[in-house]
Amino acid sequence: MSELLLKIDGITKRFGGLHALSGVGLTINKGEIYGLIGPNGAGKTTLFNVLTGLYQPDEGSFSFNGLDLFRQKPNVVVESGIARTFQNIRLFANMTALENVMVGQHVRTRSGILGAIFHSPKAVKEENDIHNKATELLAYVGISKHGKELARNLSYGDQRRLEIARALATRPTLLALDEPAAGMNPKETDDLKKLMEKIRNDGVTILLIEHDVKLMMDLCDRIAVLDYGKKIAEGVPNMVKNDPRVIEAYLGVAPE
Numbered sequence: 001m002s003e004l005l006l007k008i009d010g011i012t013k014r015f016g017g018l019h020a021l022s023g024v025g026l027t028i029n030k031g032e033i034y035g036l037i038g039p040n041g042a043g044k045t046t047l048f049n050v051l052t053g054l055y056q057p058d059e060g061s062f063s064f065n066g067l068d069l070f071r072q073k074p075n076v077v078v079e080s081g082i083a084r085t086f087q088n089i090r091l092f093a094n095m096t097a098l099e100n101v102m103v104g105q106h107v108r109t110r111s112g113i114l115g116a117i118f119h120s121p122k123a124v125k126e127e128n129d130i131h132n133k134a135t136e137l138l139a140y141v142g143i144s145k146h147g148k149e150l151a152r153n154l155s156y157g158d159q160r161r162l163e164i165a166r167a168l169a170t171r172p173t174l175l176a177l178d179e180p181a182a183g184m185n186p187k188e189t190d191d192l193k194k195l196m197e198k199i200r201n202d203g204v205t206i207l208l209i210e211h212d213v214k215l216m217m218d219l220c221d222r223i224a225v226l227d228y229g230k231k232i233a234e235g236v237p238n239m240v241k242n243d244p245r246v247i248e249a250y251l252g253v254a255p256e
């Protein structure tokens with residue numbers, strides 16, 4: 001039986017008079033790849049921002065892995081096991097790829113600032129572990145040969161992989177990816193699809209925003225569709241694809 005991981009209900013987010021999200025509810029089960037689609041401005045990124053604590057919702061409820069995360073701060077959300085990537089890549093451009101991933105792990109470190117300054121044995125061991133784990137993660141996402149390069153010198157596709165490695169460094173239960181295939185060529189997209197499948201098979205649940213409908217149909221177990229801040233459909237890809245409300249939202253006309 002599927003095990004519930006995330007549940008939101010009645011989530012509303014307003015910007016002045018604009019209802020970016022209106023009463024959105026959904027559930028994500030452990031081990032799923034759950035897709036979020038919808039036309040431009042539908043509210044997908046706003047929902048990600050609510051789920052990762054960047055935006056405070058006006059109404060609703062939000063529980064994750066048995067924890068109440070409604071209106072929690074981003075650091076609490078990350079520590080609870082939700083990590084994300086951004087639509088516009090947000091790496092530390094002037095740090096190496098390896099350093100970017102090492103930073104991601106500091107969410108889970110134990111030795112304090114004094115230990116780091118005085119090089120306590122515990123802090124030194126922890127730093128070595130972080131270095132080794134970051135090296136492993138670069139290999140895991142397929143960019144180990146770029147570890148010593150500055151993030152800004154990586155190709156676009158590799159920067160996207162690096163963002164995923166940095167998110168995985170926080171040891172998430174749920175990985176939220178905002179348009180990870182944007183700007184990728186078909187080969188890169190296919191490789192990314194394989195990486196997402198591997199991540200899921202290794203036990204991390206995935207929430208995915210993507211405009212590449214074919215990729216979403218191939219990859220996702222279930223998909224929710226947002227339009228003007230409301231959820232208009234949810235289900236397995238084939239069902240969603242043929243839903244008249246979804247076709248109308250995308251094409252602007254009701255199917256005959």
Ligand SMILES: Nc1ncnc2c1ncn2[C@@H]1O[C@H](COP(=O)(O)OP(=O)(O)OP(=O)(O)O)[C@@H](O)[C@H]1O
Nearest residue numbers: 015018019020038039040041042043044045046047
């Ligand atoms: N910080 C903000 N202040 C004001 N309005 C905002 C803010 N963030 C989002 N919006 C508005 O909320 C609505 C939903 O935007 P959102 O970025 O969530 O859509 P989206 O589905 O992610 O779109 P896209 O596919 O183009 O990325 C839009 O009308 C947008 O202009």
